Amino acid sequence: MKNLFLYSLLLLSSLFLISCGDDDDNGADAVGTLEIFFEPVYGDSGDLINRTSNFDYPDGHEIRIVVSELFLGDLKVGTGSEEFILSDIEYIDLSDPVLDQSSGLTDKFIAFDNVPAGAYNFLEFGIGVPPALNAMNPSDFGSTNPLSQSSLYWDAWDSYIFSKLEGRMDLAGDGSFSHLFAYHSGGDEVYRILQAQNFPVEIRSGETTRIKLTIDHNKLLVRGADDYMDIENKPAAHSTGHLDIMNYLADNYGSAFTLQLLTD
Amino acid sequence: MNWKFTGVILAVLSIFIFACKDDSKPDEGDLTFISFDPVPYNPDIPAGWPQLEQPADNPMTQEGVQLGRRLFFDPILSLDSTISCSTCHIPEKGFSDDNPLAVGIGGAIGDRRTMSLVNVGFVNSGLFWDGRAKTLEEQALHPIEDPREMNLSLSEAVERLQNHGDYSTRFRKAFGINHIREINADLLGKALAQFQRIIIVGGESKFERAMRGELAFSDEELEGRDMFFDANLLSLDAECAHCHNRPLFTTNEFLNNGITEVERLLDHPDPGLGEVTGKELDFGKFRVPTLINWELRDHFMHDGRFVSMEDVLDHYNSGGHRPSDPDEDNVDLLIYPLNMNQIEFDNLMAFLRTLSDTTFLENPDLQDPFAGR
Numbered sequence: 290m291k292n293l294f295l296y297s298l299l300l301l302s303s304l305f306l307i308s309c310g311d312d313d314d315n316g317a318d319a320v321g322t323l324e325i326f327f328e329p330v331y332g333d334s335g336d337l338i339n340r341t342s343n344f345d346y347p348d349g350h351e352i353r354i355v356v357s358e359l360f361l362g363d364l365k366v367g368t369g370s371e372e373f374i375l376s377d378i379e380y381i382d383l384s385d386p387v388l389d390q391s392s393g394l395t396d397k398f399i400a401f402d403n404v405p406a407g408a409y410n411f412l413e414f415g416i417g418v419p420p421a422l423n424a425m426n427p428s429d430f431g432s433t434n435p436l437s438q439s440s441l442y443w444d445a446w447d448s449y450i451f452s453k454l455e456g457r458m459d460l461a462g463d464g465s466f467s468h469l470f471a472y473h474s475g476g477d478e479v480y481r482i483l484q485a486q487n488f489p490v491e492i493r494s495g496e497t498t499r500i501k502l503t504i505d506h507n508k509l510l511v512r513g514a515d516d517y518m519d520i521e522n523k524p525a526a527h528s529t530g531h532l533d534i535m536n537y538l539a540d541n542y543g544s545a546f547t548l549q550l551l552t553d
Numbered sequence: 554m555n556w557k558f559t560g561v562i563l564a565v566l567s568i569f570i571f572a573c574k575d576d577s578k579p580d581e582g583d584l585t586f587i588s589f590d591p592v593p594y595n596p597d598i599p600a601g602w603p604q605l606e607q608p609a610d611n612p613m614t615q616e617g618v619q620l621g622r623r624l625f626f627d628p629i630l631s632l633d634s635t636i637s638c639s640t641c642h643i644p645e646k647g648f649s650d651d652n653p654l655a656v657g658i659g660g661a662i663g664d665r666r667t668m669s670l671v672n673v674g675f676v677n678s679g680l681f682w683d684g685r686a687k688t689l690e691e692q693a694l695h696p697i698e699d700p701r702e703m704n705l706s707l708s709e710a711v712e713r714l715q716n717h718g719d720y721s722t723r724f725r726k727a728f729g730i731n732h733i734r735e736i737n738a739d740l741l742g743k744a745l746a747q748f749q750r751i752i753i754v755g756g757e758s759k760f761e762r763a764m765r766g767e768l769a770f771s772d773e774e775l776e777g778r779d780m781f782f783d784a785n786l787l788s789l790d791a792e793c794a795h796c797h798n799r800p801l802f803t804t805n806e807f808l809n810n811g812i813t814e815v816e817r818l819l820d821h822p823d824p825g826l827g828e829v830t831g832k833e834l835d836f837g838k839f840r841v842p843t844l845i846n847w848e849l850r851d852h853f854m855h856d857g858r859f860v861s862m863e864d865v866l867d868h869y870n871s872g873g874h875r876p877s878d879p880d881e882d883n884v885d886l887l888i889y890p891l892n893m894n895q896i897e898f899d900n901l902m903a904f905l906r907t908l909s910d911t912t913f914l915e916n917p918d919l920q921d922p923f924a925g926r
Binding site: 341442457470527530 | 603606782783786794796798799800804877879880
C-alpha cells in the first residue's frame with residue numbers, strides 16, 4: 290500500500306513535470322510566418338515591368354525591362370536589442386511578374402517560416418551577396434542553394450553576379466527596341482546594406498504577416514532629369530572595368546525600394 | 554476396420570508426400586540465396602566542381618553502377634535487340650554520335666541531335682534538350698519506350714530482364730530484391746541513372762590543368778580565354794561564359810540563342826522547352842550543352858545544323874536572328890553581333906580546344922563490358 294502510494298506520487302509528479310515541459314515547449318514554439326511580396330514597377334504610375342511594356346526614359350527614348358534579378362543577403366528583422374536572421378541568402382527573379390487580381394500581389398515572393406513571435410521594428414537586407422559568402426563559389430553549395438548556380442557566378446571577378454538588369458531601348462524610335470542593354474554587378478565593393486528603420490513588423494504565433502516591397506526600376510536607372518544611366522552610350526556592364534556603372538546602380542537601390550506592411 | 558486403417562495411412566502418406574514435394578520444389582525466382590552486400594561507389598570529382606547529388610533512394614554502389622553499365626551497352630532494351638543506349642551515346646564521341654539527328658531502331662530519325670551525356674549527373678534543371686525529365690532515373694526510361702529510339706515497352710523490357718539469369722543476379726546484388734518478380738522499371742531506371750552519374754569528364758583538360766598550374770596556356774589560348782570569360786578589358790567580350798561558365802562549361806539553362814529565323818514565337822518548328830511548359834515565352838528555348846569535348850562531336854545545336862565549331866562561332870559573331878517585332882523576341886539579350894576579327898576568332902578557337910579531355914576513355918567503368926564479344 291505504501292509502495293502504491295509512492296508509485297502514484299511518482300506518476301503524478303512525472304505527469305506534472307511533463308505537462309510543465311509542454312508548456313515550455315509551446316512557449317518556445319511561438320512562431321509565425323513572414324512573407325515578402327515583391328512589386329517590380331517602373332515609375333510613379335506603379336506599372337509592373339514587363340518585356341512588352343514601354344516606359345519613358347529621360348533621354349527621350351522608350352525602354353523595356355526584360356530581365357531583373359538580384360540576390361538579397363543577410364535578411365533580418367530586429368528590435369533595438371535583438372535581431373533574428375531570416376535568411377543568409379535569397380535570390381529573386383523579378384522579370385515578367387504576374388499580378389493576382391484578387392490579392393493585388395505578384396507571383397514574386399519569398400516566405401520565412403518559424404519566425405519567433407514578437408514586435409520587431411526594423412527590417413534589414415543587403416543587395417548582393419555578403420562578403421563572407423561571396424568569398425565562396427558555386428561548388429561549395431548544394432543544388433537547392435541559389436549560390437550553387439554557375440550562371441550567377443563570374444569567374445573573372447571572383448564574385449557572384451549580385452544583380453542583373455537587362456532590357457532594350459527604342460533608339461530608332463520605330464518600335465523595334467533593337468538597342469540592347471545589360472547591366473550586371475558584382476564584387477564586394479558593390480554590396481549595399483539597406484535597413485528600414487522604424488518599420489514595425491509584428492509576428493504573431495501561428496499567423497502570417499505580409500510585407501510588400503516595391504522596387505521602382507525608374508529610380509534604379511534615373512536620379513534626375515539630367516542624371517541617369519547613359520543606356521545609349523554605355524549599354525553594358527560585365528566587368529570590373531565598369532565599376533562606375535555598378536556603383537551607380539547599387540547606390541540607387543536605397544531610393545528604389547519602398548516597404549509596406551500588408552497585415553496589422 | 555482394415556479399410557479404415559488403410560485410409561488413414563494413405564491420408565497420412567499423402568500429406569507427407571505433398572509436404573515433401575513442396576519442400577523439394579525450389580522457387581525458381583527466389584534470389585535470397587545470393588548475397589546482398591553493396592559497396593558504395595565514390596566517383597572522382599575534380600576539385601572545384603559542383604557536388605554530385607544522388608537521390609536518397611538511389612545511392613551509387615559498385616553493383617548498381619556495374620549493372621547500369623551493362624544495361625547501357627546491352628541491346629536487350631531495344632525491340633529487336635539491335636541497339637543499346639550506347640549506340641547513340643558513343644563514349645568515343647563524347648557520349649553523343651556522328652549523326653545530325655538521332656537515329657533509332659530501323660533507321661528511324663528523331664527530331665533532335667543526340668545530346669551528350671558528359672557530366673549529365675550534375676544537371677538539376679531538367680534533362681533532355683527540352684527539360685522534360687526531372688531526374689536521371691526518369692530520363693533513362695524515355696528512350697527505351699520512344700518508338701523512334703528503342704521502341705520497347707517497359708513491361709517487355711522488365712520481362713526480358715526477369716527471365717535473364719545474369720541480370721536477375723545483378724539486380725539482387727545491386728538492390729537487394731528477393732525475387733525476380735521484383736525487377737521492375739523503377740529499378741531499371743535507377744541502375745541506368747547510377748551509371749550515367751559516373752560519366753564525369755573534363756578534369757584533365759588542358760584548361761583544368763592550366764588552371765591548376767600544371768601547364769601554361771599559349772598566347773592565343775590566353776587571349777581566347779580572356780574573350781571567353783570577359784577577363785580583360787582590352788579584349789573583346791565574346792559573351793560565352795554567361796551560358797557556358799566553368800567548370801562544366803554549361804549553366805544548364807534553357808535559352809533561345811537565335812539560331813532559328815522566325816517572326817513569331819509560335820512559329821518555332823521545334824518548341825523545345827515551350828512544349829514542356831506550355832508557355833509561349835519558352836518556345837525555341839533549349840538546354841545549353843556543355844562545351845567539354847566538343848571536338849569529339851560532328852554536329853552542333855539541338856537540330857545538328859552546324860558541322861563545325863567554326864560554324865557555331867560564325868553564328869554568334871553574326872548576332873543570330875531576332876524577330877522584327879520585339880514582342881515576339883525571346884532571344885537572349887547577350888546575343889548580338891560580336892564583330893570578331895579573324896585573329897580574335899582564331900584565339901577563341903584556340904581556347905575552346907583546351908576543353909578537350911579524352912582520359913575518361915581509359916576509365917574501365919565507362920567501357921563497354923561486351924567489347925570483343
